Every structure is written in C-alpha cells, then in structure tokens.
Amino acid sequence: MAIRWLILLILLLLLGCGNPSPDGVQVTSPVFAPDPLPGLTLANVAFADGTLVAVGSNGLLETSDDGKTWTTRSTPVQVNLRGAAFGNGVWIAVGDASVVLRSTDLVTWTRVQVPVQGVGFRGATFGNGLFVIAGSGGVVLTSPDGIVWTPSATGTTNILWGATFADGSFIVSGQFGTLLTSPDAVTWTPRSTGVGDFLWQVAQGPGGLVAVGDQGAIVFSPDGVNWAPQNSPTPEVLRGLTAGKGLFVAAGSGGTLLFSPDGQNWTQALSPTASTFRGVAFDGTTFVAVGDSGTIALSYDGQSWVIGQTGEERELWAIAFGNGAYVAAGGQGRIFSSADAVDWTGQQVAGQENFYSGAFGAGRFVLVGTRGAIYTSLNGVDWIPTASGTTQNLYAVSFLSGRFLAGGLNGTLLTSPDGLNWAPVPNGALHALHGFAVGNGVFVLAGAGTLQSSPDGLAWTVNPVGIGHFQTAAAFGAGTFAIPGHVGRILTSSDGVDWALVITPTTRNLDSITFGNGTFVAGAEGVLMTSPDGATWTLQATPTERSIRGLLFAGGQFVGVGGDRTVVTSPDGVTWSALVLP
Known part of the structure; x- marks a missing residue:
C-alpha cells in the first residue's frame, strides 16, 4: 500500500535519515562510523x-x-x-x-x-x-x-x-x-x-x-x-x-x-x-x-x-516513466513506483543489485546496474531479471528511435529492440559509458573520456573533444545536444560533431540532465539549474543538498532522484519540492 510522504523541510534533508553503524571491532574486521x-x-x-x-x-x-x-x-x-x-x-x-x-x-x-x-x-x-x-x-x-x-x-x-x-x-x-x-x-x-x-x-x-x-x-x-x-x-x-x-x-x-x-x-x-x-x-x-x-x-x-x-543503500540513481507510472531505483535492489511522484510504493528484488539507470520503451521498463544486471517490468511493480551477456557494470540505458541502448564499464555497449534480447555493439570507448541522446538524425553517447556519434546507434565515430574529460549524461532539446560533466562544464552541439564548451554558474560535478517543456534542467550535489538553449544557465533554489543523480520530464513535470533516496519535483524547473523515501 502506498504511503504518502510529506514534503520535508530543507533542514531535515540536511540532517539525513541514516542510522549510525555500531562503532567497534569484530574478530575479522573493524566497523566504521558512517560517512x-x-x-x-x-x-x-x-x-x-x-x-x-x-x-x-x-x-x-x-x-x-x-x-x-x-x-x-x-x-x-x-x-x-x-x-x-x-x-x-x-x-x-x-x-x-x-x-x-x-x-x-x-x-x-x-x-x-x-x-x-x-x-x-x-x-x-x-x-x-x-x-x-x-x-x-x-x-x-x-x-x-x-x-x-x-x-x-x-x-x-x-x-x-x-x-x-x-x-x-x-x-x-x-x-x-x-x-x-x-x-x-x-x-x-x-x-x-x-x-x-x-x-x-x-x-x-x-x-x-x-x-x-x-x-x-x-x-x-x-x-x-x-x-x-x-x-x-x-x-x-x-x-x-x-x-x-x-x-x-x-x-x-x-x-x-x-x-x-x-x-x-x-x-x-x-x-x-x-x-x-x-x-x-x-x-x-x-x-x-x-x-x-x-x-x-x-x-x-x-x-x-x-x-x-x-x-549506496540510500542512493537513488535511476528514474523512468511509462504507462502512467514513475519508477525510481537505486542501491541494493530497491525499486519504488508511483503514479504521481508523490505517493511511492517500495520493494526490493532478490538480487540486491545497484540500479544505476532506467528507461521505458517497447511497452516495458528496463533497469540496469551492477555486474551486467538488467531487470524488466511491464507495470513497474513485478520485475524479472534478463540476461545481458556481460558482467560489466551498466551505468546508462535509454530507449531511442525504437531501440534500447545500454552502456557501462570498459566501453560496454548493448542494444535491444525489446529490452529482453541484448546484443553487444562495437565502439571506440575504453572507459565507462554514462549517457545517450538522439536528435537531428544523430545518436550521441557520452562517457568517461569519450564522446561519440552515430547515424543509427550501431556504427559509432569517436570525437576527440571527449578525450580527457568526464561526461556524465546526455540530453537533446531545442535543436541542441547538451552533455554535462565535471567541474560544472557542459558541451553543446547541434550535429553531434562540432562541440562548444559552456561554463555554467557551478563548479560542482554535474550528474544528470534532461529536457522538457522548452527547458534543459541539470543536476548536481545541492544544485539544480535551467537553460532554454543549453548555452545560458541559471541556478535555481534547490530544496536539498543531496546529489541529483537522475532527471526526466514526464507526466507534465520534472522529476529528479538522488542521494538519501531524495525525490525532487517541479512543474517548470524553477520551483522545486523535495521528499525523502523510506
């Protein structure tokens, strides 16, 4: 049964909800106090x-x-x-x-x-x-x-x-x-x-x-x-x-x-x-x-x-929307579902994998995570594990132009038409892949030290502009790709080939980005900022100091998830509310 969680004050969010671990020494190993x-x-x-x-x-x-x-x-x-x-x-x-x-x-x-x-x-x-x-x-x-x-x-x-x-x-x-x-x-x-x-x-x-x-x-x-x-x-x-x-x-x-x-x-x-x-x-x-x-x-x-x-057990990384339902997922197999991003029902899958990303397409939700874990669901409640063919951590999944793309460690890239049958895709990445976007007839993938483009999501070309930089996510809107990264930097491009570096009002690592209702929204630890075009960014009042790990626009609102199982919502990207899931 769904439990309605009241919007929390900023002070409560700053205090967090974690219980301290016992401070002592076992026979084999010590136990640390919580971070x-x-x-x-x-x-x-x-x-x-x-x-x-x-x-x-x-x-x-x-x-x-x-x-x-x-x-x-x-x-x-x-x-x-x-x-x-x-x-x-x-x-x-x-x-x-x-x-x-x-x-x-x-x-x-x-x-x-x-x-x-x-x-x-x-x-x-x-x-x-x-x-x-x-x-x-x-x-x-x-x-x-x-x-x-x-x-x-x-x-x-x-x-x-x-x-x-x-x-x-x-x-x-x-x-x-x-x-x-x-x-x-x-x-x-x-x-x-x-x-x-x-x-x-x-x-x-x-x-x-x-x-x-x-x-x-x-x-x-x-x-x-x-x-x-x-x-x-x-x-x-x-x-x-x-x-x-x-x-x-x-x-x-x-x-x-x-x-x-x-x-x-x-x-x-x-x-x-x-x-x-x-x-x-x-x-x-x-x-x-x-x-x-x-x-x-x-x-x-x-x-x-x-x-x-x-x-990690208090982290939310993944957020997806489909069939009128939101799904948020994170550490140690925890999955939450909601019809409105306010009332959430929680469950835990038996494998207790960390889920780092989620998407909806071909009539089903897909979550990806540690050691190649892929789980699928038709309703956001009943989940089944699906063979991925890899043991590499998977950090990103998107449904773009009729196919799923999933990416992870060591340049691992998978594709699937239905979320059930997965095949590897060669690409030029050596490090982790973190995000995908499509627009203007071009696919773009972003990751650690890599930025690539493709006409079909299958044949990829490495762009040297990504080398040496950490790209964390990807979005497309207003005719522009926007790729966030570390130290508050964002790369923008209209064609996925020629990129411009944008300096934003924050130096914090940007973890997430989305586009909706004519607005880009990017998130970081204690940071939410907006842009109409990917080039000019404005910091917004943020109701949490936690990291915003995932963002989307769906159901007429922006929804973000992050540290301490925090969920943030906004109708316009400017005015935000926050709650913490149990």
Whole structure:
C-alpha cells in the first residue's frame, strides 16, 4: 500500500535519515562510523603521520586517526579533490581546476596559488624534501613547502594520475600506459610499460614496483626501469594500489579487490560490495579502500574484506516513466513506483543489485546496474531479471528511435529492440559509458573520456573533444545536444560533431540532465539549474543538498532522484519540492 510522504523541510534533508553503524571491532574486521556526507564519491585515500585522509567530490575531505571515526573537514573549494600527500609537517590535497590545498593541522585548509590554470591535478606524493603533483596535459609541479610551486617539464601531454616516491625516484603514471621516472623531479625519463591502458596508480611493495590501470592492467618492475605486464585475474578498471603486511593490494571498479605477495602473482579477493573503489591505503594495521557512494571497505590481511560504511543503500540513481507510472531505483535492489511522484510504493528484488539507470520503451521498463544486471517490468511493480551477456557494470540505458541502448564499464555497449534480447555493439570507448541522446538524425553517447556519434546507434565515430574529460549524461532539446560533466562544464552541439564548451554558474560535478517543456534542467550535489538553449544557465533554489543523480520530464513535470533516496519535483524547473523515501 502506498504511503504518502510529506514534503520535508530543507533542514531535515540536511540532517539525513541514516542510522549510525555500531562503532567497534569484530574478530575479522573493524566497523566504521558512517560517512557524515553519505553518497559522495571518495576519490582517494592517503595515510601519513598517523592519519588517514580521504578526499572526494565537491571538495570533500575527511580524516581519521583510528580508522573507526571519520571527521569531515571544511575546505574552501567545491571541485573534486583527487589526491593527498604529507611531508615536512604539511598536508596537501589536490584536485580539479588547478586546486591545491595546504594544511598544517588537518583542520584549516587554505587554497594555494599555482603557476598553471585549468589543470586537473590527480596525483600527489612527497620525497627528497619535495612535494610532487601531477595532472592533465602532462603537467607536474614541485614544491618544498606546499606554498611555492615550480613547473617541471615532463615531455608528455598525456594525463598523469598516479604519483609515488620509491627508492630515491619519483614515479608518475597515466594515460596510454605512460610512466615516467625522475631522481629529482626535474629530469624525467619515459619507461616502456608494455601496455596502452591508462595506468591509474603506482606503488612500491615486496620485490619491486607495480602500476595498475584500465582493463585490469598490471605492470611490474624490480627496479623502476624495466617494466613488464603481468597476468591479471580481472578485466575491471584498477584505480587504487597500496602495499603492506608483505602484500600489494589493488582496488577498482565493481568492487574489485586483488592481492599479491610479489606484484606478479595476483589473486582476487571476495568483495563485500559492487561499488567502485577509487583508492586504497594501508595505515600500518588495516587496509582501507574508498570509493563511490562514500563506500569504505576494510581488511586486516588484504584478503578478507568487510564494508565499514556505505551510502549506496540510500542512493537513488535511476528514474523512468511509462504507462502512467514513475519508477525510481537505486542501491541494493530497491525499486519504488508511483503514479504521481508523490505517493511511492517500495520493494526490493532478490538480487540486491545497484540500479544505476532506467528507461521505458517497447511497452516495458528496463533497469540496469551492477555486474551486467538488467531487470524488466511491464507495470513497474513485478520485475524479472534478463540476461545481458556481460558482467560489466551498466551505468546508462535509454530507449531511442525504437531501440534500447545500454552502456557501462570498459566501453560496454548493448542494444535491444525489446529490452529482453541484448546484443553487444562495437565502439571506440575504453572507459565507462554514462549517457545517450538522439536528435537531428544523430545518436550521441557520452562517457568517461569519450564522446561519440552515430547515424543509427550501431556504427559509432569517436570525437576527440571527449578525450580527457568526464561526461556524465546526455540530453537533446531545442535543436541542441547538451552533455554535462565535471567541474560544472557542459558541451553543446547541434550535429553531434562540432562541440562548444559552456561554463555554467557551478563548479560542482554535474550528474544528470534532461529536457522538457522548452527547458534543459541539470543536476548536481545541492544544485539544480535551467537553460532554454543549453548555452545560458541559471541556478535555481534547490530544496536539498543531496546529489541529483537522475532527471526526466514526464507526466507534465520534472522529476529528479538522488542521494538519501531524495525525490525532487517541479512543474517548470524553477520551483522545486523535495521528499525523502523510506
């Protein structure tokens, strides 16, 4: 029976509805206190000077001195923070839009000016009395104190992401298998890795050095000079890497966790979650992996893992409309249906998959999610699993011009005429696909580092404008494609070929977009904004600080879903109401 949920005040939304987890230690693994801001992505974690520092989306920075209780620290930015490092009594945190933060006490963080603009800093390390940070365009900066920064010529324009200091050398890694070493952070030498995959992280451990990356890539070196690819037990993206207790530990997409005693022979651990991990650290006692939806997993031995905290069970990512019904879905198999987006009935499917996207077409609803999960329903209430032919996470599904398109990790692209029978579609993407749109006789797909167009949704052409940028969704309206991404950026095009960059009034990551009633609406954490043409955007009063993960216009209204099971509705994109589902 549907339960009518009253519109909540902003204060209640800010307080949230989560119950704290017990704070204590079990026989095998500790239990973490809940993230003060559940649902935000934790992009990396570092350990030094007795403290764990986790950084993430929209300026998120958390610290812990015991791995059990985490404290959110105030930062002066709202862009993604990607890495952190400690040295000479100073912590730094780095991120998008050339952001470098500095702190001597982990409480007060100050933004430091750097001699480059528009760089996404990704990796940070300290060694030989120097901080070294690396980022987009092959940029590397060095500093003895975290205040005064000097550019260092690397000889590459590839994106650099991983950074470490080992055996007297700085090592940075990144796009197209790039790996550079330097004894002084001044003179850099490229090293052959034998792979063309993005190498996200590099670390020193038993027997040598390891770099990990896309499609399960693992390369090993005994000396930092000679590198060789290793057999990997997974095709998943490996984003995090650390070492401790005589083991390398790697973490990545779909909850992937690996361990190795020597960097060459790897075993996949049983993961307690399907959420993507983006970083992992060792604090001297415990391995700590962090990732999407504020997820933190813990292990004393690098092999047996438990969830310490997660916000995924309170997430809504998917929203769809058909046959007079709205369907919203999210973490751990939760699905809600409603006739008006106010009264909602909830249920849970047995598989407890996370559902990341939804669509309606050919007379049925389709939800897609973790490990290739696809569920279909004729009425939004009764759901059946459908074979997808893939185990990759699926992040997007749309019904366009008479066919479903579903996309996910490692460039996975599927098509179906009816939502029941799915076939793979070749395309040029290497990373995750996040959105589809069609208009003016052109299909467009958007994803991490990719933007492609097609005349029929089957034969795709890669557009170089998408390389190096994170596109999160897609919409078409008013004769224009609009593709949102990180740092508040939107790409627009009338033909799917020539694109213009639009700077919007927010620097937060844009997670969703839709078009209806002559208006584009885009959403982010605590942000809803509108545009009549995709080029000029206006911030609207938003009744929640939660992330808006999915948006659509249907049934005469805009409906959005997001963190803490928040649902927002508006008749015009300007005046919004919010409620929280149980």
